[in-house]
Each structure stands twice: as structure tokens, then as C-alpha cells.
Amino acid sequence: MHSVPSVRTYVLIWLTLTIMTFVTFYVAQIDLGGWNVVVALCIAFFKMMLVILFFMNVKSDSPLTKLFAGAGFFWMILLLGQVAIDYISRNWMPMGKMW
Amino acid sequence: MSTVVQDPRTIETPNYLNAEYGWRSWLFTKDHKRIAVLYIISITVMFFLGGIFAGLIRLELLTPQGDMVNSDTYNKFFTMHGIVMVFFFLIPSIPATLGNFFVPMMIGAKDLAFPRINLLSWYIYIAGAIFALAAIVMGGVDTGWTFYTPFSSTFSNTFVITAAVGVFIAGFSSILTGLNFIVTIHKMRAPGMTWGRLPLFVWANYATSLIQVLGTPVVAITLALVGLERAFHIGIFDPAIGGDPILFQHMFWFYSHPAVYIMILPGMGVISELVTCFSRKSVFGYPFVAASSIGIAVIGFLVWGHHMFVTGMSMYASLYFSLLSFLVAVPSAIKIFNWTATMFRGSISFDTPMLYAFGFIGLFTIGGLTGLFLATLATDVHLTDTYFVVAHFHYVMVGGMVLAYMGGMHFWWPKITGRMYPEGWAKFSALLVFAGFNLTFFPQFITGYLGQPRRYHAYAPEFQVFNVLSTAGATILGLGYIIPFIYFMWSLKYGPMAGNNPWKAKGLEWETTSPPPTYNFEKTPVVTEEAYAYAAHKEEHVG
């Protein structure tokens, strides 16, 4: 089996996650316009990676596990992204004009 | 053992069928082979049920007027035909039956990775089927198997939730089977069974399992949302309060397009086995055929918008999906070319399974090529929602998948049951199926092109000739399915003993007894040769 992370590592990760939670909470009170979404989602992504790599031990797992974990996230992006292609491009061309 | 001399035809070595008797040994089994048999029985029942609805459809369509039933009832016919055939026959078919039986054996394993989950999978399938049957018995569903909103979520007066629950539950059966196959193929291959030596049937089931695992949950949540909308009268997909019916279609087809690859990929895996065995030749371009299965699985998730070209989806999205739909045809074509090249300079025998394989190659090609007309934006505007589409998907689903299933059943029947079926009747039925199928569905290409809409219980009188031909063909096709059912049943008691390897095929499953013992192999096999190591004709250079 793979190496067992130390208690210290786990506590450090937990601390980082908690701090990031505070950060995202307080940043949300400040109006940054469109950047609010970007910051919040980036922080969420970062927290997710910490949980996956350390709490779920994927960092020290086999390449196969890494592949499956990555594939899941990627496939969700495929769903969201391809649906978004439709909605984003609906108003790109004025109706009734020849191109 | 008694001392009375027994009829040699009834002496059987210990095998998975006679290991234990009684209903408990079947309903609580963990043996993947017994579970496969349970599935064979269940999906056969659902197949004939779906077939009855098909018969009712064709009966109504004998005459141009809607004179047999009213339009609401007709809507129920094609809805139930679709739901039963897609979710309760085609999706489980080969993986849950032939896959369950042979994937472990082909990789040299004793069973699947999670035998109890395998049994659970069957029970979940039955639970889903009960809901679907309940919906039918209570009065049916009329939304089409596609459950388009807002009709399904707001306006339909039929048992939508019951049917949706049935499909939702059956989806979990599909997911668990896929999960089981993925882990099994990764972790339980016998020594020497590298990925590069796996039979292509295993590759096909692996690719199918990936789709099952990644796609099915999305249709689950989509149908759950429709059910919730119906139950609580809230407008998720109801335009009246700002919902978007197109969103439903996006989410529905995100699964349902890959679902058609769930349906066809295992069939393609079977064809690889049949073509190699009955050409006594190793497959041409093994890496390409294996990779094409994965390619179809992946690209299959990038094309669903081609079901939505006329719905109001953006033109740019339509361009994207059209282009990718052309791309997904490429791996399928690779398989067709490679099977043909396998047969070239092979030593071909025309046993029944091979007849079905020939039928598959021809009919799937037609179905696949007609799909390109539908992938092309300009022609799709004309052809969509006509019988052209109906003909296209029946060519791939029936002319392709069902023929592959029949071919596979005939190929592996001796291994599963230990008995041979009557070859004369089998060949005759194969020809009936081929002739009946083409007579049923080819006219539909014509009427579809000429403008006959699908899902209508009436049509313009000038289409009647074609529809009558189609119904006649359906009758012949039905006969072509009933006769094998009869002789398969007959063979269980009266068929000659098959022996371990009646086809002299390569593959670990043929190295056991027929039927196989419960634990498949006395000792874990060690694999030293490539797949399809038929000695007679290796690939030869021309000239």
C-alpha cells in the first residue's frame, strides 16, 4: 500500500482549507463585478484539489486512479461546456441576415 | 451415481447449471453465468413485449387513415415500444447477457469483481421493469421515449412519472454493470492477458461500460427533474414560467446519444469474434479495432446536438455538433473496413453466426451512412422527424445490434447450454430476419424522404404501398424471431451435445467444458498467445 501521510500534513491541509473558506466568505462581501465569480470558483477549485490530492490520497495513488478522478471532472466540463456553446452563441448573429 | 446405464446424452459433467438446483440457487446466485441466464430470460420477455407494440404500430399503419386507434393511443404504442426496446432490451442486452457470461471467462477470471453487485444489478433491472410494466398496465405513456418537455412535464395525462421512475431505476442497473466490468477488466485479468491480448469483445464491453458510467447519471437527474416538475407543479422546463425545454433536450440527449453507442458497441464486439472465428483468421488491425471502440465511446459524447438541429439551438452549436457527428462515423467505418480485410483471404464458413455477421456488416453500413445525411445540417432540416430517421436508427439498432445479438447467441449457445441448435432452421431464420428486416425498413427510407412524418398515426394516401410492404416485412421479421425462440427452447432438451469447442474457436471461454464449471477454470490460465491466433492464415501480403 502507499505511504501514510502524517497527522501534521492532514492538519495543515485542514487549516489551509478553513482559511480559504474565510477568504472566500469575506471576498464575497466586496463587489468586484464579474471577478467575484472567478475568485469564488477559483478558490473552490483550489479547495477541491486539496481534498482530492491529500484527503483522498490521490497524490500518492496509481496513475489509473488519477486518470479516473481526472476523467470525472473532465466529463462534467464536457457536459457544461457543450451545453454552454449553444446558449452563448445564440445571439451571435442578427436574425434573418445572410452571412 | 446409480448403476443404471444412462443415456449418454444426459450424462453431464459438473457445470454451473447442475451445480445446485432450486429457485433459491438461482435467485441468490453470485455466479456471473447464472446471472447472465437470468438476464437472457428477462430481456427476451421485454423484447417480445416491445415487439407486440411494434406490431400494433405496423397494424395501424396499414391504412393511411387513423382508423384502428385514435392518435392518443397510437402515441402510447410508439412510446411504449421505444421505452421497452431502448431501456429494457437494447441497453442491457449484450453486456448483461453475453458480456456477463463471457467477459470474466475471456480474461481468465473466476467471476466479475463484484459478484453480489452483479446480482443486485439484475434485481434493480427487474424493479425498473416492474415500474415500466405498471405504467403500461395502468394505461401507458404517450410522450415518446424521449419524454420531451413541456408535454411530458406539464401537459401529458398519462403515467409519465411511473415510466420515468422505471427508467431511472433501470439506469442504476446499467451503471452497476458498467462499474463491475471496468473494475474486472482492469484488475482481474489472468497472467499473460495483457490489454493487447484481450479479445475485442472485451474491449467493446469496456468501452460500453465507460459510456454507461459517465452518461447514465445525467439522464437519471434529467428524468428526476421532470418527475419533480410533474409532482410539484414547478416550472423547470416549462416556458410559461421561464423554464427552457431546450435545456431538457440538451440534458436528455447528453446521455441518449452515447446510449446508442452503449447499444451498438457490444454488438460490434460480437462481430469481431464471429468474423475472426468463421474466417479462421486473426483480425486485421487489432490495435485499430480496439482503439476505435474507445474512440466511439469518447467522441460519442460530443455529438448529441444532432438530435436538436431544428429545435432552436444556435446555428454555431449546430455546426459544431454536425462536424463532430461526421467525425464519430470514422471509428465505426474503421471497424467495417477491418472486418472486411479480416475476411479477405480467410477461410470462410457460412455457419449461422457468420450469416448474422454478414447481415450486420451490410445493414450497419447502410444505417451508418444514412446517419450522415442526418448529420448534415441542410438535409437534416428536410429529413428530421420523418420516417427517414426511423429507418436509419432501425437499420443500426435492428439490422446492426439485434443481428449481432442473434449472431452472438447462436455462436455461444453451445457454450452456455451445452447443446447445439438445429442448423437448418437457424439458417432459415437468419434469412427470414434479413429479408423481413429489409422489407420492413427500406420502404421507410423512401417514405421518409418523400415526407411521411414519424409518430403520426395517419399519413398521406400516396405512401400506402410502402407502408403495406413495411407491415408485411414486419410480419416476416417477427417470424424470424419466433422460430429461433422455439428451436432454442427445443434444443435445451433435444439438441445434440455440443462439446467443448464446436466451432474450433480461439478464446479462453472455449477451453472449458460446455456448459462451463461454476468456477470457470480448474486453474487460473496463463496466457501466452495473442488473441485470434488462428493458425491457418496469418495476414498475408498481396501478391
Next chain:
Amino acid sequence: MEQQFDSSTLGMWVFLLTEIMFFGGMFCAYMIYRSMYPGAFASTSLHMEPFWGATNTAVLIVSSLSMALAVRAARLGQQKMLQLMLVVTIFFGLCFLGVKAIEYHQHWVDYKVPISVPGLGSHWDYSNTDKFPNQAQYAKQAQILFCFYFFMTGFHAVHMIVGVGLMLTILVMARKGTFSPSYFTPVEVSGLYWHFVDIVWIWLFPLLYLIGRTKSLI
């Protein structure tokens, strides 16, 4: 045994893949409606309490820590530590559900429940009030968005309940001495599930509670 461990963990990952796609479908629909109705979305997000959302996030993160420590203890054969960490995980899981109950109750009191609860009916009123003088114009779309709020957090809560049940089962098994450094597969596999449910919440929190609060109502 190693093969069984590997098979079980791969099996759990494949299952988590299906869960990603299941929640992903909901995220997809939510994303579309959020972008279609920015005004309604800003309006509905004012009815959430980020304080409770943040509390729940912190609670789940602690429970993930205790879960990771539980798995570690199982690997090292530390029976007492394993049981303690499982109890801590269960406790925090229940805290999470408790906070959710408080929130749901608050939404009920505020007439922000568009779904008919069996036996109780629905409690929905999006007309203008002193505190929210401009919200009535968004009533129809807000209904959709609140539905998604309840569905997404509801499905998540169901997964939490299942998770707590799983942990109780593991705890019972641990007390019976089932686990050792050579067999701790159920702990590992349940841990993966628990962390996944945490990850879903890590995304739900900003999406449902934080984004859009600062936009002035159009």
C-alpha cells in the same frame, strides 16, 4: 488481498464518477438558468445566509479532516483512534444536517419554499416587502432558482445522510475489531465517499450563497 483493496477503491472511484455526472447535470441546469436570469439570481441569493453556508463548509472540512485521520488510524491499526475519529466525523456530519434543518426551517418561515411538501403544501411568496422592495418582478424565475436550491442541497443532504449511515456501519464494524493494517478497505472506501460529498458542498457553497450577493438589484 491487495487486489481486492485495489478493486474496491477503483470501484468506489468509478461510482464517484457517476456521482460527479449526477450532480453535474444539476450544476449544468443551474448554470444555464443563472446566466439566463441574472437579476432573479441576484435577488434569490439575498435570501441565503452566507453565515450558515460558511459554517457548514467549515463543519464539513473538519469532518473531512477527522475522516482522513480515521483512515490513517485504520491503516496503522490504531483501533481507539479510528473509533474516535469516526465518532467525530459522524458528529460533524450531524451538525451539518442540523444547520441545514435550521436553514430549511428559516426558508419555510420566510415563504421561500416553492415545492409542495407532502402534507404541508408550499410556502411561497415573492411579493415586495420592506426589506426586499424590488423582488416581485422576479417571482416566476425565482421559483425556478429556489427549486434548484432545494434540489441541489436536498440531494446533497440525502448523500450526507447516507454517508452518516455508512460511518455508523463502519463504526460498528470497527468496534467489533474487523479492521487491521491488512484489512481496512471499507474504511478507505467510505472515506472516499465522504470526501466526495464534501467536495460537492465546496462547490455548492460559493455557487448558491456567495455569488451575486453584491449585485445591486436591477
